[in-house]
Amino acid sequence: MNQRYRVGLAGCGRMGATIDDEVIDRGDALQQRLLPYSHAAAVTACSRTVLVAVADPVSEKAETICARYGAARAYADFEEMIRREELDILCIATRPGPHARITVAAAAAGVRGLYCEKPLCNSMREADAMLAACERHGVKFNYGTQRRYKPAYRQAARMLADGAVGQVQAILAHCGASAAQWSHTHAADAILMLAGDAEVEFVQGTIAAAQSDWEGDRLLVDPRIDLGHVRFRNGVQAILTAAGGWEFEISGTEGKLRMISDGVTLQLRKPDAGGMMVEVSSEEPEIYSPTLAGIDDLARALDEDGETKGNLRLACRSQEIILGIVESSRQGGSRVELPLKNREMAIAPDKY
Numbered sequence: 001m002n003q004r005y006r007v008g009l010a011g012c013g014r015m016g017a018t019i020d021d022e023v024i025d026r027g028d029a030l031q032q033r034l035l036p037y038s039h040a041a042a043v044t045a046c047s048r049t050v051l052v053a054v055a056d057p058v059s060e061k062a063e064t065i066c067a068r069y070g071a072a073r074a075y076a077d078f079e080e081m082i083r084r085e086e087l088d089i090l091c092i093a094t095r096p097g098p099h100a101r102i103t104v105a106a107a108a109a110g111v112r113g114l115y116c117e118k119p120l121c122n123s124m125r126e127a128d129a130m131l132a133a134c135e136r137h138g139v140k141f142n143y144g145t146q147r148r149y150k151p152a153y154r155q156a157a158r159m160l161a162d163g164a165v166g167q168v169q170a171i172l173a174h175c176g177a178s179a180a181q182w183s184h185t186h187a188a189d190a191i192l193m194l195a196g197d198a199e200v201e202f203v204q205g206t207i208a209a210a211q212s213d214w215e216g217d218r219l220l221v222d223p224r225i226d227l228g229h230v231r232f233r234n235g236v237q238a239i240l241t242a243a244g245g246w247e248f249e250i251s252g253t254e255g256k257l258r259m260i261s262d263g264v265t266l267q268l269r270k271p272d273a274g275g276m277m278v279e280v281s282s283e284e285p286e287i288y289s290p291t292l293a294g295i296d297d298l299a300r301a302l303d304e305d306g307e308t309k310g311n312l313r314l315a316c317r318s319q320e321i322i323l324g325i326v327e328s329s330r331q332g333g334s335r336v337e338l339p340l341k342n343r344e345m346a347i348a349p350d351k352y
Contacts, residue, residue, distance in 0.1 A: 002303050005088035005113070007049045009040055010078040010102055012056035012065040015117050015144070016040060016093030033287050039091040039115065039144075040069045042291040048299035049089065055081040078102050082109045089113040089298060093144075095350050096181065100126035107133040113298045117144040118189075119181040120319040123346035124339070127316045134312050140301045142308045143315035145189035146290035149297065152263030154309075155285050156250070157193050159257060164268060166254030170237045171195060176244035179222040180207065180322050181347050184240065189310075189318040191230060191238045194250055197314055198232040200338045205229060205240070205325030217345045219326065228325045240325075255280075323347065 009016055017040040024035065036045045043051045055075040056062040066074035075081040078098070082090065082105055090106045092099055096119045103114060114134070120143065121127050134141055147153045160168055171194050175187040192198075205228040213221045228240035246262040255270035256277060265284050269277045294310065301308045320338055327345055328336040 002048065002299075004047075005049050005299055005302060006052045006086065007043045007089040007091060008052060008081050008085055008087045009043070009054040009065070009071075009091045009093065010056075010081070010098075011091075011093035011095075011117070012040075012054055012058075012061045013093065014038075016056075016091070017054075017065045017069070034289060034291075036289050036292055039093045039117070039291065039295075040065060042289060042295045043089075043091060044069050045289075045292055046295045046299065049295060052087070053081050053085045079105050082106050082111065087111050088302065089115065089295075091295075092116040096120070096122050097348065097350050100129050103130040104133040107137040107139045110137075111139065113140040113142075113302050115142045115144065115295060115298055116315070118185040119322070119347075120185070120315050122348040123344060124316075124320055124323060125343040126346075127319055128343060131312050131316055140298055140308055141310070141312040141315065142294045142298045142301075143189070143310040143312070143318075144291075144294065145186050145310065145315075145318065146294065147186060147190045147263070148193055148310045149290040149293035150263055151288065152259065152266060152285040153190060153193060156248075156257060156259055156263070156266055157196075159266075159268070160194060160250060160252075161196065164255065165250060165252030165257050168195065168236050168250060168252045170239070170251045172249045172251070173238065173240045174243040174245045174247045174249075175240060176246075177208075177224050177226045177242040180225050180326060181222045184225050184228070185318065185322055187240055188230075188321040189314070190248065191240070192314065192318045192321065194248060195230075195232045195236040195238060196234060197317075198234040198236065200317065200321060200324075201231045201233045202335045202337045203228065203230050203321055203324035204328045204333060204335050206333055207326055207329040209326075209329070214330075217342065219345075219347045220349055222347060222349050223326065223329075225322075225325055228321075230321055 062074040208224040230238040258267040
């Protein structure tokens with residue numbers, strides 16, 4: 001019988017504990033796709049985990065969430081919870097500013113697994129510190145870019161790897177002109193997965209930010225990304241467009257795969273004898289909570305001492321795509337090769 005892992009929650013706000021309330025009355029189909037949604041709800045629902053403690057600087061919030069989800073103790077200080085509770089897993093659902101500090105402290109204290117909400121952090125300097133700490137202490141890690149755990153996205157990635165469209169050439173992402181950290185951390189990770197999690201050669205892009213929004217290397221707003229271009233080292237080109245709808249079209253040498261309505265339907269098209277693209281298959285993949293899938297995958301990795309689906313190296317790679325697009329726009333839209341040379345450049349509208 002596999003053990004149940006002791007879990008602590010750092011951050012008792014929206015994604016940490018209360019976003020389920022926004023979804024529960026919005027219709028059965030949406031509920032099935034998202035619930036349980038928050039970290040606390042998914043940990044409570046997972047058969048492999050038990051929520052033993054929560055922490056938030058607003059003590060009243062911590063006490064409320066502690067009672068709501070049946071945790072044993074509430075703390076006002078994240079690090080005190082980590083020191084006292086002998087946690088197996090820590091869920092990090094604070095604003096991104098403290099993510100690096102909490103990650104380093106948890107790894108040093110012997111926490112074996114982390115589930116970290118997006119955005120990963122504010123800068124690549126912080127990402128480097130997180131990666132160094134987790135690799136030094138052998139910490140398993142999953143990242144809250146939920147599409148990586150959705151059945152439709154994982155099925156699409158398998159189909160592409162198996163040659164459904166031949167050699168993948170391009171990915172067109174219809175994800176809207178939205179905030180870099182708030183929204184497009186999801187888009188960047190989805191593009192990365194559909195490109196086979198390849199390393200990135202360079203990025204280009206344009207964002208909506210004025211010179212006055214910068215304070216040295218710190219961008220004081222979470223800017224809208226209007227256009228992004230990612231060139232992967234395996235030759236795949238990805239374009240992030242301002243068109244909304246959360247749909248992806250992946251083109252290859254032998255066909256096209258379309259992810260319709262955020263993966264509700266997968267449509268495969270191939271050329272007929274006359275070269276016209278025609279539908280050859282269409283299916284609706286299984287639906288279940290991606291947050292729960294991420295927590296369950298982390299427990300599996302701890303069981304097996306194996307790798308997670310959203311490991312920290314991949315999380316750093318997708319975060320670097322976002323920061324690289326911002327740096328490109330800052331440089332007038334020029335190509336920015338990755339890894340980023342300026343590790344200090346930060347999107348940090350909130351205090352650290």
